[in-house]
Amino acid sequence: MLTKKPSQRLKRVEQKIYENCYDVNKNNEGDVKITLFEDYFDKFTNERGFNRRYSSDISIPSEKYEKLLEIAENYELLSEKHKEVKTRNDALLKELDDLKEDGRKFRELQEEKEKYFQSLLRVRADYENYKKISERENGKYRNYVMEKILIKLVNHYDDLVRALKVLDTLEDGKHMKKGFEMLLKNFEKLLREEGVEPMDCKGEKFDPFKHEALMVEECDNDLPENVILEELHKGFMYKDKVLRPTKVKISKKKEYKI
Numbered sequence: 001m002l003t004k005k006p007s008q009r010l011k012r013v014e015q016k017i018y019e020n021c022y023d024v025n026k027n028n029e030g031d032v033k034i035t036l037f038e039d040y041f042d043k044f045t046n047e048r049g050f051n052r053r054y055s056s057d058i059s060i061p062s063e064k065y066e067k068l069l070e071i072a073e074n075y076e077l078l079s080e081k082h083k084e085v086k087t088r089n090d091a092l093l094k095e096l097d098d099l100k101e102d103g104r105k106f107r108e109l110q111e112e113k114e115k116y117f118q119s120l121l122r123v124r125a126d127y128e129n130y131k132k133i134s135e136r137e138n139g140k141y142r143n144y145v146m147e148k149i150l151i152k153l154v155n156h157y158d159d160l161v162r163a164l165k166v167l168d169t170l171e172d173g174k175h176m177k178k179g180f181e182m183l184l185k186n187f188e189k190l191l192r193e194e195g196v197e198p199m200d201c202k203g204e205k206f207d208p209f210k211h212e213a214l215m216v217e218e219c220d221n222d223l224p225e226n227v228i229l230e231e232l233h234k235g236f237m238y239k240d241k242v243l244r245p246t247k248v249k250i251s252k253k254k255e256y257k258i
Contacts, residue, residue: 160180197237216252231248
């Protein structure tokens with residue numbers, strides 16, 4: 001007989017063993033006699049050399065029985081532990097799948113970010129080019145408008161010069177002449193401040209980009225051809241650019257008939 005009081009878990013295991021048997025009996029020596037003991041004792045019966053075809057009764061000592069109960073209890077504990085580990089493993093696998101999905105989404109976001117970044121760089125480069133072109137075109141337009149305005153001012157300057165020459169012919173226009181001279185100096189100062197400078201061309205070689213020949217005069221001396229003899233209408237430069245060409249009279253060698 002078994003003297004050790006079994007625990008609640010051991011009782012459940014023992015009950016499970018009994019449920020898996022067709023018949024369980026004990027003999028007078030305290031051994032357990034089992035008829036058709038399944039699953040738990042297959043290995044034991046095979047080791048003892050029993051064959052179900054020749055014998056349907058198995059006798060085992062109480063120590064062996066108690067050992068089997070302990071093994072069965074450990075098996076139940078391990079089964080529960082296995083279930084816990086499996087549950088935890090399934091949870092970890094799910095987390096791993098989620099991480100893989102997050103990694104895939106992260107890569108997609110990285111690719112999308114790189115796409116938008118490259119697009120931003122192209123837009124920025126296009127904007128910088130547009131800005132440079134706009135500044136260049138605006139500069140050209142400002143210069144064009146300024147040239148138009150300055151040409152008109154230069155024409156007014158010519159009017160003032162002609163008016164001053166008329167005053168020179170008047171006997172009583174002395175005070176008025178001084179006023180015109182002051183006005184003319186202020187006008188010349190305004191033109192210089194805007195970058196307009198008069199051209200002094202007398203004695204220079206004729207340049208078709210800067211001068212406009214209105215008259216040609218034959219010369220008897222050794223003066224070479226195409227030399228400017230007189231400025232008929234003064235020209236002006238605006239920032240190294242011809243604002244208005246100078247109208248001039250140039251020289252020409254005299255031809256002698258033989």
